[in-house]
Amino acid sequence: MSAITTRREEYEIPLQPLTDLPLERELPLAQRLWQQGWLRKTVILLVLALIWELAARYQGNDLLLPSFVQTAQAFWDGLISGELLAKVSISLGVLIKGYLIGIVLAFLLTSLAVSTQLGRDLLATLTSMLNPLPAIALLPLALLWFGLGENSLIFVLVHSVLWALALNTYAGFLGVSETQRMAGRNYGLKGLRFVLFILIPAALPSILAGLKIAWAFAWRTLIAAELVFGASSGKGGLGWYIFQNRNELYTDKVFAGLAAVILIGLLVENLIFATVERLTVKRWGMQR
Numbered sequence: 001m002s003a004i005t006t007r008r009e010e011y012e013i014p015l016q017p018l019t020d021l022p023l024e025r026e027l028p029l030a031q032r033l034w035q036q037g038w039l040r041k042t043v044i045l046l047v048l049a050l051i052w053e054l055a056a057r058y059q060g061n062d063l064l065l066p067s068f069v070q071t072a073q074a075f076w077d078g079l080i081s082g083e084l085l086a087k088v089s090i091s092l093g094v095l096i097k098g099y100l101i102g103i104v105l106a107f108l109l110t111s112l113a114v115s116t117q118l119g120r121d122l123l124a125t126l127t128s129m130l131n132p133l134p135a136i137a138l139l140p141l142a143l144l145w146f147g148l149g150e151n152s153l154i155f156v157l158v159h160s161v162l163w164a165l166a167l168n169t170y171a172g173f174l175g176v177s178e179t180q181r182m183a184g185r186n187y188g189l190k191g192l193r194f195v196l197f198i199l200i201p202a203a204l205p206s207i208l209a210g211l212k213i214a215w216a217f218a219w220r221t222l223i224a225a226e227l228v229f230g231a232s233s234g235k236g237g238l239g240w241y242i243f244q245n246r247n248e249l250y251t252d253k254v255f256a257g258l259a260a261v262i263l264i265g266l267l268v269e270n271l272i273f274a275t276v277e278r279l280t281v282k283r284w285g286m287q288r
Contacts, residue, residue: 066252074252091237098157106165135160160217172206
């Protein structure tokens with residue numbers, strides 16, 4: 001006995017517009033502005049500047065603590081005369097050289113560590129020995145080996161960059177899932193190509209964190225090294241600018257130099273690193 005099937009007629013039910021529901025109200029202008037990160041950070045900086053100005057006026061001694069207005073004037077005068085910009089360019093030139101050399105060495109060391117057991121032992125031993133050693137403590141040896149010049153600064157900068165970046169990068173490589181590793185092996189990736197196309201993209205959040213830490217270490221190491229022995233290759237950088245003005249009791253210029261150090265750190269963090277994170281790990285959904 002065959003089953004008889006009937007076809008159900010299609011029909012459409014028109015939906016009425018939801019006119020009785022309350023519409024979502026637009027946020028007030030002040031609340032929308034406060035959601036902007038740059039505005040919140042600007043407010044924080046302005047509050048800190050106000051506290052600084054009030055503390056300087058209450059203290060009443062320009063030699064010990066110049067006001068924010070005096071420091072801003074000294075900073076502006078340094079920019080107009082070109083002296084401050086010249087010192088910053090000298091320091092940044094040395095910093096970039098040491099930073100890039102440290103990145104290359106950290107990449108080679110971590111690539112060796114993920115490839116061979118000897119490389120892992122080498123990385124673990126060197127980081128245990130040298131990472132706790134302050135970079136500035138190596139400055140006397142650097143002066144002995146390389147003389148009073150740029151090479152000594154680059155040596156201590158490489159030390160400050162290498163171990164922090166190598167540790168973060170290696171930790172990121174260890175955190176790559178086995179699924180991604182198997183996918184790379186299925187494509188026949190080995191050695192350096194496996195590191196470049198599988199490990200580095202997957203470990204990019206840890207690598208970027210290491211780059212930021214290494215940048216901070218290198219920047220403060222450079223300023224400290226310039227404060228210790230001054231000019232490199234006959235030209236003093238930002239640290240030497242601070243040291244020289246301290247000797248001449250131009251405290252407002254000392255604070256202007258410190259403000260330049262802080263501003264460069266803020267610009268690098270909020271323009272370079274934040275842009276790289278936004279275009280990579282945040283865009284790929286690897287970081288909130």
